[in-house]
Amino acid sequence: MTERKPPGVDFESWVDKQIRDADARGEFAELPGVGKPLPSEMDSTYDELWWVKRKMAREGFSVLPPTLALRKEAEDALEAAAKAPSERVVRRIVEEINVKIRDVMFKPPPGPPLGLKPYDVEEVVRQWREGRAER
Structure with missing residues (x-):
């Protein structure tokens, strides 16, 4: 538009x-989504950063502070360890998450405190064995 x-x-x-x-010239008639309702997330209270959050979710970025993301990852690791097919896999899962926990303990990133300490590998393996025995 140059006018x-x-x-x-x-x-x-x-x-x-x-x-x-x-x-009147029909320039809006062929726009994507014309005549369709807004996506359901737009129905809630207005958030000026909605598009940033949607883009981050679509790209797989975390919107959590690093320590909270690690807490979630640690919970997921324990769940994965409980479902692991072998003791070797349990040990590998717990050792990998422990490395990340130790890194944050010694070099804390900005944000809330982690509030975790490395897991006791032998205790997790013991719980895994008990879980397998109950099946």
């Missing part, structure tokens, strides 16, 4: 006229 607002014309009236003219 300039004429002097003396109210800006809002000029913009409204441009929109009405474009609509």
Whole structure:
């Protein structure tokens, strides 16, 4: 659009006229999503960062502070260890998460404190064995 607002014309009236003219020419008729309701997440209270959050989720980025993301990862690791097919896999899962926990303990990132300490590998293996015996 290269047309300039004429002097003396109210800006809002000029913009409204441009929109009405474009609509009359059918320039909005083929836009994606025309005539469809807004996505359900738009129905809630307005969040000015909605598009940033949606983009981050689509790209697989975490919106959690690093320590909270690690807490979630530690919980997931314990669940994975409980379902592991062998003791060797249990040990590998717990040792890998322990490395990450130790790194955060000694070099804390910004954000809330981690509140975790490395897991006792032998205790997790013992629980895994008990879980297998109950099946």
